[in-house]
Amino acid sequence: MGIVRYLIIGVIAVSVIIVISGGLYGPEDGVLAKVVGFFGGVRDSIPDVVGGDELEGEIADVPQGHRAAIMRLNNTIYEMLDSDKQNCFASYGGFPNLNEGGGTSISLSSSSQGTAVSVTGGAGGRLVVADLRFEIEGMSPCVIAGSESVMDNFEDIFLEEDSWADKERRLQSNQNHYTPVNSLTITSDDDTNKLVVSSLGVNSNFEDAGLLYKVDDRYICFFPTVRGDADCDASKSDGIDDDCLGRSEGESESLTEQYRGGGIQQC
The missing domain is CATH 1.10.287 (Helix Hairpins)
Structure with a gap:
């Protein structure tokens, strides 16, 4: 030069x-x-x-464990959308600690074609990871949060120790059990993963046990969580009690136990 x-x-x-x-x-x-x-x-x-x-521009990247979890999430959502089932659940395996490697954030935003996904990481967790930008066609995000009524309805439908047929009957009369959102961000705060939905004022823990919920052929829901008291009974408008997602073992009505035992429908 x-x-x-x-x-x-x-x-x-x-x-x-x-x-x-x-x-x-x-x-x-x-x-x-x-x-x-x-x-x-x-x-x-x-x-x-x-x-x-x-x-000397830095090429942004994220730890391999984060990358693998993001790809599992993408693949699982497509598998759910391809399924002919509705009101079903699937596991993508969850995220490791996203604070590692400088911090990783995953943002989902509704677009005309579906949902755009972008990932930031690298120095200070602020650099866009170019090869982890993609579109999930035909999908719109939602959360199991947003209001007390949404949480009460979701609990009444799903967090009961009865058959899937019983839950289906309750679903027919109560569809107000989720909240559509235009965008959400999965990130971290120190050693705790977070799910942020600015439009709802939600900045909750994200201890989702790797579960997603499919409402219909378009909406895929995430689970913000709140810290419980060892019983599956403390859900709030900010999210579901983490004991309902397996934080406390032996909660037979929890989604994780029902997912394994057939109490809720798998996609």
């Missing part, structure tokens, strides 16, 4: 000599105007290397 700069200086020197020797033919068509124009084009095409560090 230093050689190129010396060549540029040489070009300037030659142009000055031409001007002095009478090579200036006019303000617009003269040699000087042409040389200056040429030099400006060359200069614009050369990066500024003063200080050196400005050329």
Whole structure:
């Protein structure tokens, strides 16, 4: 790059000599105007290397465990959308601690085609990871949160130790058990994963046991969580009691136990 700069200086020197020797033919068509124009084009095409560090842009990436979980999430959502079942559940395996490696955040935003997914990580967790930007066609996000009535209805439908047929009957009379959202972000705060829904004022823990809920052929719901008291009974508008997602063992009505035992429908 230093050689190129010396060549540029040489070009300037030659142009000055031409001007002095009478090579200036006019303000617009003269040699000087042409040389200056040429030099400006060359200069614009050369990066500024003063200080050196400005050329060294970091390629953003995330830890391999984070990347694997993001791809599992994507694949699981597509499998759910492909299923002919509704009001069903599936497991993507969950996320590891997203605070590792400088911090990773996954943002989902509704688009005209479905849901756009973008991931940030790298230095300070703020750099866009280019190869983890994708679109989930035909999907819109939702959450099991947003109001007390949504949480009460979800609990009444699903958090009961009865058959799937009984739950289906309750579903027919109560569809207000989820909240559609335009966007959400899965991120971390120290050692705790978080799910943030700005439009609802939700900034909750995200201890979802890796479960997702499919409402219909479009809506896939995430589970913000709140810390419980070892019983599946403390859900709030900000999210579901984490004891209902397996934090406390032996809660037979929890979604995790019912998922394994057939009390809720798998996609």
